[in-house]
Amino acid sequence: MRVMVLVKATKESEAGEMPNQELLSEMGKFNEELVKAGVMLAGEGLHPSSKGARVEFSGAQRSVTDGPFAETKELVAGFWLWQVRSMDEAIEWAKRCPNPMEGGGVLEIRPVFEAEDFGDEFTPELREQEQRLRAEIADREQ
């Protein structure tokens, strides 16, 4: 399964304060561990909401509001996309993350919808063809 891990914003992150050198290097190490474990799929930090914008929908209407936005604790300062086996594994990894904010950070873990990835399936032609091909390649390699 995949989870999105949201790093919640704080007053400081919304003010555009950059993390200190120590946190950056600890975060770098943590990310490296995620990569080495095959967990990390993607991850980015986000600028404060003052640089963002919202498009709001009301029926056929669209209205644009520029940031910053007020409800700091609901805002997102960064995210990861992780490949994990379970929510438990995701929580365990999240606990190993260095505190992402100098004050008090919050990570929110949300499982990604996996649409019926694997429906009932016959063997499509190309698939079978590919498998044969692979089998032959494997034979030859042995």
Add this chain to the structure above:
Amino acid sequence: MWRIEAPRLIAGLAGFVRDVGLAEDLAQDALVSALEQWPDEGVPSNPGAWLMAVGKRRAIDRLRRGKVLERKQEELGRDLEMRQQEGGSELDAALDDGIEDDLLRLVFTTCHPMLSTEARVALTLRMLGGLTTGEIARAFLVSESTVAQRIVRAKRTLAEADVPFEVPGNEELPERLSSVLEVIYLVFNEGYAATAGDDWMRPALCEEALRLGRVLAELAPQESEVHGLVALMEIQASRSRARVGPSGEPVLLLDQDRARWDWLLIGRGLAALERAEALGGAVGPYALQAAIAACHARARTAAETDWARIAALYGALARLSPSPVVELNRAVAVGMASGPAAGLELVDRLTSEPALAAYHLLPSVRGDLLEKLGRLDEARAEYERAMSLTQNEAQRRLLTERVAACAAG
């Protein structure tokens, strides 16, 4: 917790005792201690280091008890002495580096060619994936005792043959690496072949294989075929949502809704392929197959597919490992790139190929090319021949439609 720590723990202990089977037992022992002690004493700040320390203490106890392992004790003594000479934080760093090497050694050991394919798969998923015997059994549709037996036998085989716990030297490396890649790809394909009624552990094998591949790419970043395999798996996995229709029918690659492809995985796959290419060209079988898959992934619509490049890649694949099936694929690509007459010319060379005599795709490809050339009677005969060679209901239905179209045509 176990799944995060198991591979590193087993690898580290195997590096210590030079015996993979023993290392796994020790890791289990350490876990049992953790389950007993942590609820009372609290989870240590570094659970991995705690488990490793307990595992090593157990290892020393066991080795002291067993006279059989004198030689190992000697090795162990040397090892301890050496490590004692190293200092505080340097030691930590050394151990950390050591773990990476031990993990790589562990992969090569669990995928040792002397083991049967089933044993390699079971051992790898158990030790590097941290899967339980039950999970492996469910994934491969066999009984738990079968898997347990495979693992026990595999460990015994490795111990009896005294297989060294090491990364193979240059001479042996290509063959040993291809054994590792084969195991990972086999796990992936097993998951890819899963059907809806299956236990969820089966499709999860795709994710396990991808994770193993990504881990291996970090452990052996200089091996182009590792990145080639990762690229191939990422791109194939990117299509999993699109390759099955709403009522469970298969959707062929060219008919798939590309908006349903997973573009994150495609991006990762293309990046992995670039790494493979940067390491001396995409010249291995996995990198070549990945490059073919990438041609499809790069085309925004089926009509934009770069068939000339695909044909050239199949040509390279055919030179690497000549096979009539690869040749047939090449003919399809040539037919798309240079017109049906050119494709037919290649297919006609294959009609006397004994390996393809009972292969339904040969007449179905030939029929398709003939139909495009307007030779409908011949095309219909080929489709009918293909129908007589396939047991697959969906394919028969498809072929029936094409026979009818030719007859009407």
